[in-house]
Amino acid sequence: MAQEQQRPQPSTQEQEVEETPAPAAAAPATQEQTQGVDDLLEDIDGVLEQNAEEFVRGFVQKGGQ
Amino acid sequence: MSVRRVIGLETEFGVLAPSQPGANSTILSAQVINAYAATVRQGYGQLAGTRWDYADEAPLADARGWNMPRAVADASQLTDTPRELTAEEIALAGGDVRAGETLYAEQDTDGHVLMNMVLGNGARLYVDHAHPEYSSPETTGPHDAVLHDQAGDRVALAAQRRIAESPGFAEVLLYKNNTDNKGVSYGAHENYLMPRSTPFDDIAAGLIPFFATRQVLCGSGRVGRGMTGAEPGYQISQRADFFEAEVGLETTIRRPIVNTRDEPHATWEKYRRLHVIAGDANLGQVSTLLRVGTTSLVLSLIEAGTAPRIQLREPVAALQQISHDPTLQTVVELSDGRRVTALEIQRIYLDAARAHCRTTGAEDAATTDVLTRWQDTLDTLGRDVFAAKRTVDWVAKLDLMNRYRDRDGLSWQDHRLAMMDLQWADLRPERGLYHRLAGRGMVETLFSEEQIARAVVEPPEDTRAYFRGRCLSQYPQDVLGASWDAVIFSIPGRPGSHRVATPEPLRGTKERVGRLFDAGLDVGRFVDELARGRT
Numbered sequence: 214m215a216q217e218q219q220r221p222q223p224s225t226q227e228q229e230v231e232e233t234p235a236p237a238a239a240a241p242a243t244q245e246q247t248q249g250v251d252d253l254l255e256d257i258d259g260v261l262e263q264n265a266e267e268f269v270r271g272f273v274q275k276g277g278q
Numbered sequence: 279m280s281v282r283r284v285i286g287l288e289t290e291f292g293v294l295a296p297s298q299p300g301a302n303s304t305i306l307s308a309q310v311i312n313a314y315a316a317t318v319r320q321g322y323g324q325l326a327g328t329r330w331d332y333a334d335e336a337p338l339a340d341a342r343g344w345n346m347p348r349a350v351a352d353a354s355q356l357t358d359t360p361r362e363l364t365a366e367e368i369a370l371a372g373g374d375v376r377a378g379e380t381l382y383a384e385q386d387t388d389g390h391v392l393m394n395m396v397l398g399n400g401a402r403l404y405v406d407h408a409h410p411e412y413s414s415p416e417t418t419g420p421h422d423a424v425l426h427d428q429a430g431d432r433v434a435l436a437a438q439r440r441i442a443e444s445p446g447f448a449e450v451l452l453y454k455n456n457t458d459n460k461g462v463s464y465g466a467h468e469n470y471l472m473p474r475s476t477p478f479d480d481i482a483a484g485l486i487p488f489f490a491t492r493q494v495l496c497g498s499g500r501v502g503r504g505m506t507g508a509e510p511g512y513q514i515s516q517r518a519d520f521f522e523a524e525v526g527l528e529t530t531i532r533r534p535i536v537n538t539r540d541e542p543h544a545t546w547e548k549y550r551r552l553h554v555i556a557g558d559a560n561l562g563q564v565s566t567l568l569r570v571g572t573t574s575l576v577l578s579l580i581e582a583g584t585a586p587r588i589q590l591r592e593p594v595a596a597l598q599q600i601s602h603d604p605t606l607q608t609v610v611e612l613s614d615g616r617r618v619t620a621l622e623i624q625r626i627y628l629d630a631a632r633a634h635c636r637t638t639g640a641e642d643a644a645t646t647d648v649l650t651r652w653q654d655t656l657d658t659l660g661r662d663v664f665a666a667k668r669t670v671d672w673v674a675k676l677d678l679m680n681r682y683r684d685r686d687g688l689s690w691q692d693h694r695l696a697m698m699d700l701q702w703a704d705l706r707p708e709r710g711l712y713h714r715l716a717g718r719g720m721v722e723t724l725f726s727e728e729q730i731a732r733a734v735v736e737p738p739e740d741t742r743a744y745f746r747g748r749c750l751s752q753y754p755q756d757v758l759g760a761s762w763d764a765v766i767f768s769i770p771g772r773p774g775s776h777r778v779a780t781p782e783p784l785r786g787t788k789e790r791v792g793r794l795f796d797a798g799l800d801v802g803r804f805v806d807e808l809a810r811g812r813t
Contacts, residue, residue: 250681253718257682257698260709265697268296269459272700275303275408276354277290277464278529278555 279578279631279638280645281571284471284741284783285423286416289430289559290409290464292453292703303408306450310410311403312392313440314433330394330404331761331777332358334543340527341478341540341550354407354530396760398735398751400743401426403433407530409464410434410452415743416471416762416783419644420571422738424563425725429733431561435705436734454559455703456516457500459507459696463520465529466559468570470552471544471783476581481552482525482536484585487612488576488627489535489556490597491620493518494606495655496569498558499672501679501690501699503602510690511602512679514672516558518601524593529555535593543762545781552577556597561703561712563724564669568655571648575631584634586626589613604676606659621660628652668722674715675702745778745786748795756801769802776805 262268293310295301335358338346348356394404400415412430417423434452441450457463472481497514501507505519513519526534535556542549554573560566579585589612590596596610600620609617632649635641651669658666659673667677679695682688688695704710707717715721737747742763749757749765758775759766767776780786794807 253678253715253720254682254685256714256718257678257711260711260714261694261701262697266693269693269696269700271296271299272292272294272453272458273300273460274292274458274462274464276462276530277407277409278354278467 279575279582279634280640280642281574281578281648282419282642282644283574283577284416284418285420285570285574286414286469287423287427287430287566287570288411288413288465288467288469289427289434289454290406290411290466291434291705292455292458292464293409294451294453295448296451297448301448304405307405307408307410308391308393309441309447309450310434310437310452311395311405313444314403314437315392315395317436317440318395318397330396330402331759331764331766334541334761334763336541337539338527339540341481341538342525343478346527352528352531355528357406396746396750396757397433398737398747399426399429399733400737400741400747400750401430401433402762407464410437415737415747416741417738417743418740418784420567420574420648421644421724423570424566425729425733426738427560427566428563428725428730431705432730432734438705452705453700453703454561454705455498455700456559457505457507457520459500459502459699461506463505463517463533465517465555466557467529468554468557468573470554470574470577471542472550472552472577473581474542474546474548474550476550478538478550480580480583480585481577483589484576484580485536486524486593487586487588487590487623488573489554490590490593490610491600491623492556492569492572493558493597493601493672494620494624494659495572495652495670496558496560496565497601497670497672498560498565498703499675499699501695507696512604512676512690513601514604515597515601517556518597521556521594521597529553535597544783549783558671559703560671561710561716562669562671562674562721564651564722565671567648567724568651568669571644572627572631572652575635575645575648575652576627579627579630579634582634582638584630586630588623588626604663604672606663621656624652624656628656668720671712674712674721675699678711678715739788739792740784742780742783742786744788745780745791748791752795753801753804767801767805769805772802778805778808 293303293306295306337355337357338351340346396402402413404411412433414426414430417426431454438450438452441447493515498516500513500516503509503511503513521533521535523532523534525536526532527538529537537553537555539553542551557569591611591613599608599610606621609619611617635645655666663673664677667673679698698711702711707713737743746760746765756767757765758768763780765778769776
């Protein structure tokens with residue numbers, strides 16, 4: 214018999230991250246790079262499990278090869 | 279000499295049901311296998327679950343020339359007996375492995391749970407101990423090995439998607455990593471076919487310094503040091519801290535840098551299968567290529583007797599010291615007293631491989647690509663470690679974490695970094711951090727999604743995996759069992775079973791049997807034609 218199981222709740226909410234203006238003095242290339250990194254880190258913020266401590270603690274594996 | 283060689287890769291995935299803390303991992307793994315079976319059935323309308331033929335398994339045979347007595351072996355070493363979940367175990371764990379009503383209900387009226395599948399691409403998908411494992415089909419070189427390793431990730435992803443869509447089932451997440459950071463490790467093994475005539479002592483001597491340092495090219499990176507990861511910091515390898523011996527038979531305890539398991543899965547007198555357990559599972563395609571391609575070249579050096587004659591004074595300590603220093607400045611001592619870095623040891627091997635390829639006239643594209651990438655990677659790492667972030671997994675991960683740490687001022691003990699380390703290996707493109715980087719074009723890839731999708735269903739054409747895979751695709755209802763070196767048929771109207779042995783890894787290719795499959799014969803005539811040797 215299949216036991217009724219709870220569907221897991223989505224554990225991550227989309228997080229609002231404030232835009233950080235690039236320093237005015239930065240050269241265009243650097244500015245672009247910084248923007249790229251900011252975008253990437255915001256992307257990671259958006260997908261990273263928010264309950265990090267608990268989630269990591271729950272990741273317990275049995276021995277493998 | 280070239281990189282061409284029969285190669286297969288294995289991945290044991292980390293498995294987790296976040297909403298069910300403490301869920302039995304063998305049951306979760308079985309859910310993955312059964313979910314993939316349902317996916318295959320949905321696609322083809324046919325059953326593809328296959329009993330594994332254990333006749334050829336010999337996990338206690340030691341390449342040094344003896345067998346370990348069963349009585350002294352650890353239970354986890356007895357991989358030659360089928361692992362079955364009993365109804366009782368499943369009930370006790372409060373679990374159900376059958377995700378959805380389409381799963382094996384018709385075939386398995388006795389409640390038998392599927393623990394093994396042989397796939398139409400020639401791979402094996404099964405429950406190994408407490409992990410789902412994908413063992414790729416045999417390929418003939420590092421590039422194909424990468425492609426079929428990537429296909430395994432897509433197979434695992436399809437299975438977890440299927441579970442997520444099945445009403446009543448908790449989501450199961452899969453991770454392509456090698457540790458839970460709590461003292462447990464699971465492997466990503468490599469298999470290389472070698473001639474039996476190469477003495478095993480030469481193999482071990484030639485490989486130990488290479489394996490202790492290969493991680494700089496293809497480690498996957500890890501937050502935390504020591505088996506439990508308790509000591510803060512970042513290290514190059516997932517696996518390094520779990521090794522305790524230089525040479526040995528074990529793979530689950532007292533892990534050795536060079537594993538002596540002697541199961542060739544092929545004609546014993548001619549071949550050995552080198553079973554490598556020292557590597558990390560790679561998400562990155564180039565890192566996988568470097569791992570497998572350079573190793574294949576070093577094995578060719580060993581076979582030719584031209585491997586560098588260098589020896590580490592303390593190999594296990596060196597493996598770990600090198601892993602613990604992402605600046606790559608650590609020096610380790612050779613037996614002759616020289617003190618060298620990992621990059622210098624790798625360069626000694628690269629120079630030997632280059633010289634040997636020159637003398638033997640190996641100029642094929644695959645070999646040239648591996649040699650060029652090996653050299654470029656060593657040059658880049660020597661100049662500026664972070665310049666290798668598009669191709670070397672541990673550098674890509676460290677670079678991402680450093681940017682995150684810089685922004686938020688995080689120490690290595692911050693839970694968010696441990697979370698990033700784990701989620702790096704999440705197979706889901708929308709959540710896995712490696713896949714987020716790949717999606718932005720920030721890492722180099724070798725194969726398109728279309729090519730990988732094809733490798734999920736089509737076997738390599740130039741090994742016996744072609745025969746195995748096509749048997750499963752074309753005669754799924756007639757295949758009773760399969761293994762690396764046999765396919766067993768049940769033929770309607772004939773008593774007993776019919777075993778087709780495949781002891782030669784380079785036979786059963788498309789060239790040899792493609793036309794016979796294409797003839798569309800019924801299974802009885804098919805095996806008769808095979809037996810007549812008209813292939």
